Amino acid sequence: MRVVLWGFCLIGLLLAAPLGLQAARYWYAESEGNWYSADRSSMGFLPAITPESDAIVRIYAARTVRWRSIFAVHSWIVVKEKGGTSYERFDKVGWGGEPIRRNGYVPDGRWFGHDPEVVFAADGAEAERLIPQIKRAIAGYAYRNAGDYQVWPGPNSNTFVASVMAAVPEIQATLPPVAIGKDFPANGKWVGLTGSRTGVYATLGGYVGITLGWVEGIELNLFGGVIGLDIRNPGIKLPGIGRIGV
Template identity: 40%
Template sequence: MLYLKIFIIGFICLLLLSFAQSYLSASHSGVTLSGQSWSTARRDSAGIAPDAVAFRNRAIVQVYTAPTFGWRGLVAVHPWIIFKKAGETVYSRYEVVSWGSSNVVRHNYALPDGYWFGATPRLLVDHRGSEAEAMIPHIEAAIKSYPWSHTYRVWPGPNSNTFLAHIGRNVPALRLDLPANAIGKDYRPLRNLIGLPPSGRGVQISLLGILGLTLGAEEGIELNISGLSFGLDVKSPALRLPFTGRMGVDKVINDTSAGG
């Protein structure tokens, strides 16, 4: 009984510390807590994506996340993927958005690297050249096969993070590592409790994204309790925490050396 009490107290303290870190970060940025209207919030380019015209001869695949709009940005992120084939001069951007259409999968809803309603995007994945070219058809196939294109639930999913996790599972070469505060990434239906993690390499056991365990090549070890994820990234040493995502070495999956 004593050990259970210690575990519960430690769990609560970790939650509070993680939330405090997220709150301080949001307060410092002055965006998430500004109370600005979604209609006037910044959505121009953050200047992160390579110029598609200048890099017309190179295939590029990138994945971004940004804090969700308003108070939810304290606890969760919104992700999207962009890509272009060699010879193309514009990006295709795909994500899941809950409002505005019965089909929640959106194409070019916003600029490739645009601020997400005032929040600065963070680059998670950057593949260029022949490797990127080879994975794009698989990404397109994964987008088409997404099983919840007309369903959206903030918690525990399926939502925007479920969509990117689906792509990651189907395209292991992407080496996608969604942060711990990507709520919905671990959503799995009851008929498919065991399978690949979002990185596409490893194993995941998850009950509707509410309770589960992930052992992944990119994720490391992660425990999901009521949609809140805790873990340890061994490959790029960091704690994986709810609200803040990760605390430790910054991580960007980067392969820009291949020709193409």
């Protein structure tokens, strides 16, 4: 009994301490800022387009807007066909009338002042193979209609991106542990294979769940807060903070 009690105390500490640190950082650095006018300019990640330029696929994630940045990131998808003249960016957001926002924002732009990280990158022939599958997955996304968006536990922007990644398992990547909504079962299955097909998951509607996979690692999801271990690239996963490791 004492071991169980200590286990619950440890889990509580692992949930509360990282979120407390993130909350302190937010209130110190950002709470007074005007989020709506925050910088959304390009990070300069993407190469200039030329007539001969290769196909490109990128998945980005950046801290989300206002106090929600304590807990979560927003993710999106960018593609460019071989010889294409522009990048295409796809987001699912909770405002506006367009269900899935296409080219609503700068492809590699900051998200309301927050720098994005690259979750996945593919170029050349690999990107050419992936782009048709990605576009089919976007077109077939189950929660693409106006009014489908739900901040927590999903379906939200991260549910959208995670669903596309799951429909294209060749991507072999996973969203950050702070991508709240990634574990919402958009396919309607509460038990199944992970998006990478390298493991299994079980979830109670996205509220709580567990994931075991080579790509995804070991993750315990408790109401959106993820505690876990990255196996493939050794590291730990903590609520609010995200991944720390190699």
